[in-house]
Amino acid sequence: AQKVTQAQTEISVVEKEDVTLDCVYETRDTTYYLFWYKQPPSGELVFLIRRNSFDEQNEISGRYSWNFQKSTSSFNFTITASQVVDSAVYFCALSEAYDTGKLIFGQGTTLQVKP
């Protein structure tokens, strides 16, 4: 069965701190895709990154970085030097290959960055 777990419900940090959001997934497939989406207070869902199961290279995009480890079924997201504008709900999601592409979302982690 497909499942995504984001165990951290809420995280609060002070601006400029680094923060890591955890994501653990379950799937029976050997080919799958992992995603992170950001949901700011305005409510829309903003795509951040997609990773396929064959690519375990970590990725960095500005202050954002992602650590994908198949051995622990984790796809963690780190924000370096957090800013107030990073305050949002962050969702990790899973999509299995040879499927309809539907996304299975985790429960989300609410990140509050205080000035």
Add this chain to the structure above:
Amino acid sequence: EPEVTQTPSHQVTQMGQEVILRCVPISNHLYFYWYRQILGQKVEFLVSFYNNEISEKSEIFDDQFSVERPDGSNFTLKIRSTKLEDSAMYFCASRRLTSGRANNEQFFGPGTRLTVL
């Protein structure tokens, strides 16, 4: 930059009434989806649509729900007889066709907040 649009942004209806939520996916996308998010909860898959038919639906998507692509641009979700528990944010999403059936990213619309009284 092309984006998914949804109308209305907020819909208030009485229990038992029919509602139609509208979406215009990105023009060269071929896969379409509806998701819902009850306030404060996670985003849940409702239905996927490809090649003018439903490709998958969740257990939430019962006989009260239907989807349609009435023309080349719109993608609608109809709830025939709304219930209080249908109150939620409904997101439309689309993604383009890829080779090798790779599951590329979905782009989401801004959502329609449905309130059932």
